[in-house]
Amino acid sequence: MMALSRADTSTLGRWWWSVDRWTLAALMTLVGFGYLMVLAAAPAVAERIGASSRNLFFAKQVMFLAMATTVMAGVSLLSPKGVKRLALLGFLGALVLTIATLLIGAEVKGARRWLNLPLIGSLQPSEFLKPCFAVVAAWLIAEAKAAGRRAWVPWVIVIGLYGFVAVLLQRQPDIGMLLVITSVFLAQVFVAGINMAVVTALGGVGVAGLFGAYFVFAHFRDRMNRFLYPEHGNNYQVDVALEAFGAGGIMGVGPGEGRMKTVLPDAHADFVFAVVGEEFGLLVCLLILLLFAFVVVRGLMRLLAETDLYVILAASGLLTQFGLQAFINMASSLHLIPTKGMTLPFVSYGGSSVIAIALGMGFLLALTRKRMSRAEEGPL
Template sequence: MKQLLNNLKGDKVIWTFVALLALFSFMPVFSASSNLAYMGHGTGNTLGYLLKHLAHICIGFAIIYWVHKVPYHYFRAISKVALPVVWILLAYTLIKGTVIAGANASRWIQVPFIGITFQTSTLAFIVLMIFVARYLSKKRETPVTFQNSLWELWAPVFITLMFILPANFSTAALMFAMVVMLTFIGKYPLKYIGFIIGMGVAALMLFILMSKAFPDAKFFNRVHTWESRLENFTTDKPDEDDYQIEKAKIAIASGGIQGLGPGKSVQKNFLPQSSSDFIYAIIVEEYGLIGGITVLALYMLLFFRFIVAAHKANSLFGKLVVVGVGFPIVFQALINMAVAVELLPVTGQTLPLISSGGSSIWMTCIALGIIIGVTKKEEEVAAEKEEKEQREETLRRMIDAQIKREEEAEAALLAGETPESYSIEDKTNPMNAVLGKT
C-alpha cells in the first residue's frame, strides 16, 4: 500500500477529495438501487448493483492512475485528432444510439464484445474542452481575428454541439457555457464572445422553429420534452418530471438535520432515478442537512483545488486545461443539486463520482487524471528546480572552500611557511573533479 501511495503523483489534496467522494458514494448507491432491484419482478437484492458500482469506481481509479502518468501536453495533439472521431461517434449515437429506461433520446452506444453502454457526449465534452484550450494557448501570442477564430475555433464547437443538442439539450447547454467561460478566461476578445452567444441563441431558436415546422421528425422529438419541463418548472401542471421533483422535495424535507439514517430512505422506492439523477435527494433524506452540506463542501473544496492547480500550472495550456475539464465537474454537481431542490428544471445531469453509471464515472476520471497530470508536472518542475538549486549551492560552497584554501596557502607562502596540508595541484582535492583537474 505504501508503495502504491508513493506512485501517486500530483496534487494529493485532489486525490483525497476524489477518494472521499468515491467512498461516500457506496452507501447512497447501495440504498437507492432498491427500486431498480425490484423493477421487473426482481428480488430486491441491491448487492449486485453495489458490486457493479464498485467495479465502475475501481476501473475509474485505474483510469485516473493511467491518465495522470501521461504527460499532459500530449493531449494537445490528441484533441485535434480525436475531435473528428468524436463527431463520427456522436453522429452514430444520434442515428442508431441506444435508448435507456424508456427515454426518447438516443444518448448511448453499445460497445461491441463488452456488453456495456457508453454515453458519447461525455467523451465529446472532454475532447472539446481540451481542443479549445489548445487553440487559446496557441493563439495567445498572435492577434485573434473573428473570421479566423470562427473557422478554427467556433466551427468545431458548433459542429460538436449540433450532434449533441437533439438528444441532450442540458449537456449541450452546459458545454456551450463552459466553452464561453474558458474563452473568457483565455482572454478571447469580449466583443467576439458577445457575437458568439448571439449566434448560439439564434441557432437554438432556428432549431426550435424547425421542430415546429416538422413535428413528426425524429430529429426534433426532444423539443416537446424541453418545453414540457420548462412549463412544469414555471407552472403547477402535473407531469412525470413534476412527480420526480415532488418526491425529491419530500425526501429532502424528511431528512431534517440529521437524516433518517443510512439505508432508511422511503422515497427511494418512488423516485425512478433515485440512484443517478436524484441521488442527492436520497443523500439528504438519509444523512440530513449535515450530509447534504458535507457533499456540497467536498465539491467546493475540489473546485478550490482546481483553481490552485490552474494558478500553479507552468504553462498557459496547463492552466486552461485544468479550468476546461475541471470546472464542468463541479458545475455539473451544482446543477444536479439545484434540480433536486427545484432551483432548476429537470436536466438529467448526474452527480459526478457519486451517481451510479459507468461511462459518466469513467469520463469524470479521465478529466481528473488530466488535471492531476498537470499538477504532477508542476511537482516535477519544482523538484528539478530544487535539485538545480542544491547543485548550485553545493558548487558555490566548494568554490568558496577552494578560494579560502588558496588564500590560506598564499598567506603561508608569503610568511615563508610551507603548507604541508594543501597543494593547489593536490589530486585528492574535491574541487579538481568539479573543475576538471587531473
C-alpha cells in the same frame, strides 16, 4: 504510498510528490460516497423494476467505480503533452461514435444518445466529448493566442469543431449536454482574454439557442413549462425528491432507512442527491457540496502560479464542467432549475458518465501537477 521518499525518482514516486494530493483525496472521498449511495439506493430500484438480481446495479457500479479510479490514476501520470494527445484521440473517437448514435443508436424517450456494443453494453459517447473537447479547445485557443497574424486558423478550427459538436448534440437531442459544453467553451474564451464584446455575442447566441430549443423540442419545452408552471404539469420525481429532503431533516433517517427511494424512479442516478438528503440529512448534503466546491476552488488556486496558457485553459474548462455538472444535478433535485438527466459526478450510478468524469479529473490532476522542469515531464 505514504512511505515513498522525496528522493524516489521512479514514475510512482515522482507522481506522488507532484500530484495535488488534497484534490485527489477529495475526489476519492466522492468515489467513497458513490459506493455508499449506490448500496443505499440501487437495490430498491432493481427490486422495483424487476431486475434479475437485487444487487445488479450495485455490482455494476462497483465495477464502474473501480474502472474509473484506475482511469483517473493512470491518466494523472501523463504530462501536459500526453494529456493533449490522449484528449485528441478521445475526442475523435467520441465524435465518430456520437455520429453513430444518430444512425444506429438505441432510442430512449425520443433521444438517440446510446450505443449497444458487444462486451461493453450501453455506451453514451457524448459523455467523453465533454472532457476531451475541453482539452482540445484549450490547445487550439492557446495556439491562436501565440500564432500572431495567422491566429484566425486555429480559431476557425475550434469554432468549427464546437459548431459540429453542437449540431450533433442538437440532433440527438441532448440540450443539457450542449449547455455544459457551450458553458465550458465560453469560460475558456473568457479566461483567454478575448474581447468581451465577442464573449457577449457568443453568450447571446447561446441564449438565443435556448429560446429556439424551447419552440423546437417538445421535451425541452415540457420540462421548462413544468418548472415555470408546476401546477400544470407532472412533477412527480421533483415532488418526491423534495419530500425526501424534508423527511431527512438535519441528521437524516439513517443509512438504508429511507423510503422515498422505493418510489423514486431515478433514485440511484439523477436523483441520488435526494436519497442522500433523506438518509444522511442536511449536514452530509452540505459536506458533498463542499467537496465539489473544494475541488473547483483548489484547482483554480493551483492555476494562479501557472504560466502555460494551454494548461490554464484546459484545467479551467475541466473545472467548469465538473462544477457545473454537480450544480445542475443538485439544483434539479432541489427544484431550483428545470430537471435535467445529468448525473452527480462519482456519486450517481452510471458507466459512461462516471468513467468520462474520471477521465476529465485524470486530465486535471495531470495538468495541475508540480513540474519543476521540462525534463520532468517525461516522454508522455
